[in-house]
Amino acid sequence: MGEEDRSYKKGRRKKSRSDAANSNKWVSGSEADGSFKARQHSKYETDSAPRKSVIRKQIDPETTKYFSEILNLFESKEVDMEERAVICGNALEETRGKEFELATDYIISHTLQSLLENCDVNHLCAFLQSCINDFPLIAMDRSGSHVAETAIRSLAKHLQDMEVYSLVEDTVTMICRVIIENLVDVMCNCYGSHVLRSLLSLCKGVALDSSEFHATKSSTVLAERLNFKASRSDRDASSHIHQGFPDLLKFLVSGMLNSTKKDIKTLRVDQYSSLVFQIALKFLVGYDEELLQMISILLGCNKEDFAEGNSIKSNVVQNIVRLVKETAFSHLMEVILEVAPEVLYNELLKKVFRSSLFELSSHHCGNFVVQALISHARDQEQMELMWEELGTKFKDILEMGRPGVIASLIAASQRLKTHEQKCCQALAAAVCSGDESPTCVVPRILFLDSYFSCEDKANWNWPRGVKIHVIGSLILQEVFRYHSRYIQPFITSIASMEADNILEAAKDTGGARVIESFLSSDATAKMKRRLIAKLRGHFAELSMHLSGSFTVEKCFTTSNMSLQEAIVAELLEVRSELSKTKQGPHLIRKLDVYGFAARPDQWRSRQASKLSAYNEFCATFGSGENKTSKNSGFLSDTSEKVSRPETIKQMRKEIADGLASSTPFLSKTAFKRKPKEAKERGKKYAKTSADDDVSERKKENQRKRIKMA
Known part of the structure; x- marks a missing residue:
């Protein structure tokens, strides 16, 4: 979802003679590199405002020299802010009647961007209003698109000044109207699409470069789906940096729907127009009428079809199932499922996707739609419907190379508190047959591709030098967030891994995260220490790696006193080299390596105080069932029932803060320093x-x- 507009980013490459030459060959809104061809998209032209052909005029040498001198003056940094604003205003007045040619010139466009960033609001709006008829053409140009975006970004900076708010609103209104008249051409252009999304952001009142809405990275989406990050729908409107124009947003979206309705079949599978629709859908959350209207048009049905009790026509259902196998529409469908109201989501699940989930899971595009569908399930009943089709297909889905579907199911079962044991059993059975030892479960999930591509799976062994599978790592991280009673085969497997394999996994970023998640789980302290003991002799080596240093720290906080001392002793031998690394100073300070070197007895006393404080905290605030043991580590067997790992982390922070004076947390000794005063x-x-x-x-x-x- 949120596919990156790579061709747009290519427009930001370094200056060259060929680029300057190409910028003079711009004809009818198309570039010499063929990024947008008018003839190819001529069928999109609207009857009301057919696009005129424009031939870019040559810029005279005097104008070129003038803007070159301005650029040199700015680069010299000899001009203060007031003088710069005056110069920018004068220079923008010189652009009158030549805005299109200057904005689409590769060299001068950079100077023009600087002028628009530093001028006052009056000159900014005057520039935009002067070139308003050419704004769509500027937006669709490789260089001009950056000028258009700079102008929109500069407009956003002035929205806090109520004295000029009406001026800015009038200018934005003019831009919206001229964009609507040329909407389809702008949407289908790689540069114009980006400018249009920025315009929508301005109207919504969010940061124009906010990653929350623009070209969302797949890693961010995956983190949301796997409960590693709060979803956008659960977050507040912190990305709103200024008041927007809600009426203009509705006006622009309404114009978008009216202008594209007859071409919607083509537009919804176009890469660049799909990106525009995606961001428009996200911005319409809260405007139910407009949101349902847009979704119905994109899906090719009526709003009434979404009402409970009504039936979506069979031909519409078949068409949607076919469309989600298209790259652009699959991204669009993911956003629709994200923003859909509960009634609409339920209708889509029951009447469109039900009975097609496994088929779509096998498709290279459709499986992402299934992931989105699972991730946005609202209740246990919906989860049950999806489990009926996919619960017995874990092995088939993994063999097809679609582990994201499995990861989404596991995350959804945790979030909705349902099918937890079934998920764990199905996952273990998918990689380990009934007559095999469960010790093979974790290694096979760590190397999903290697295992399922192996013909002789019974004799598969840990592959040396192979990077751990990203989704496999994420699946195991999710698994170790389950209660220990559901994941015994996984606990047994990771604790039984050979020392060399554990070390290799700890050096890999994905493997290190799995080890850390296991150490943060509610597995017994005995099983955790079994794994930590296998890393003895390698903590110094691991600490030199950025990801490995986190594993070392986690091992330390999870260990008992003897293991903690062994870890610090190893780090002491490489403290000089470790202190020169990025992560070294923090690790040395966290484990108090220098304190151990100077006064080992006092170091042991401090660690014992921390342990005593933690046990006292658990005894005071934990449940009545918890009885601390004398020789247990920070995550002892008895302290596992206190709370979830997140709460334990908070406990440790409070304990560490209370130990600044080397006195046990919740200890009475802190109150005996001044007996007379007491x-x-x-x-x-x-x-x-x-x-x-x-x-x-x-x-x-x-x-x-x-x-x-």
Whole structure:
């Protein structure tokens, strides 16, 4: 979802003579590199405003020299801010009638961007209003698109000034109107599409470069689906940096729907127009009427079809199932499922995707739609419908190379608190047959591709030098967030891995995350220490790796006293080299390596105090079932029932803060430093309490006398 517009980014390459030459060959809105061809998209032209052919005029040498001098003046940094604003205003006045030619010139366009960033709002709006008829053509040009975006970004900076708000609103209104007249051409152009998305952002009131809405990275989407990051729908509107234009947003979207309705079949499978529709859908959350209208048009049905009890026509269902196998529409469908109201989501699940989930899971585009569908499930009933089709297909889905579907199912089961044990059993059975030892489960998931591409799976072994599978790593991280009673085969497997394999996994970023998630789980301290003990002798080596340093820190906080001392002793030998790395100073400070080197006995005492404090904290705030043991580590067997790992992390932070003076947390010794003061405070408190009691008795007697009278 949120496919990156790579061709747009290519427009930001370094200056060259060929680029400058190509910028002079711009004809009818198309570039010499063929990024947009008018003839190819002529069928998109609207009857109301057919696009005119424009031939780019040559820029005279005097104008070129003038803007070159301005650029040199700015680069010299000899001009203060006030003078710069005056120069920018004068220079923009010189662009009158030549805005299109200057904005689409590769060299001068950079100077023009600087002028628009530093000028006052009056000159900015005057420039845009002067070139308003050519704005769509500027937006569709490789160089001009950056000028258009700079102008939109500069407009956003002035929205806090209410004195000029109406001026900015009038200018934005003019831009929206001229864009609507040329909407389809702009949407289908790689540069114009980006400018249009920025215009929508301005109207919505969000940052133009906000990653929340623009070209969202697949890693961000995956983190949301696997519960590693809060979804956009659950977050507040922190990305809103200014007040937007809600009426203009509705006006622009309405114009978009009216202008594209007859060409929607083509537009919804176009790469660049799909990106525009995606961001428009996200911005319409909260405007139910407009949102449902857009979704119905994109899906090719009526809004009434989404009402509960109505039936979506069979031909529409078949068409949607076919469309989600198209790259551009599959991204679009993912966003539709993300923003769809509950009733609409339920209708799509039951009437469109039901009975097609496994088929779509096998498709290279459709499987992402299935992931989105699973990730946005609202309740256990919906999860049950999806489990009926996919629950027995874990092995088939993994063999087809679609592990993201499995990861989404596991994450959804955790979020909705349903099918947890079934998910774990199905995953273990997919990689380990009933007659095999469960010790092979974790290694096979770590190397999904290697295992499922192996013909002789029974004799598969840990592949040396092969990078750990990203989705396999994420699946295991999710698994170790389950309660230990569901994941015993996974706990047994990771704790039984050979020392060499554990070390190799710890050096890999994905493998290190799996080890850390296991150490953060509610597995027994004995199983955790079994794994940590296999890394003895290698902690110094691991600490030199950025990802490995986190594993070392996690091993330390999870270990008992003897293992902690062994870890610090190893780091002490490489403290000089470790201190020169990026992560070294933090690790040295966190584990108090220098304190161990200087005074080992005091270091042991501090660690014992921390352990005692943690046990006392658990005894005080934990459940009545928890009984701490004397020799347990920070994550002892008995402390596992206190809370989830996130809460334990908070506990540790509070404990660490309370140990700044090397006194146990919740210890009474901290109050014995000034016994005289404490004694005086005690006397004062006792006297005050006694006085209060006497006063209260007097008041009570007085009330009785009044009552009797």
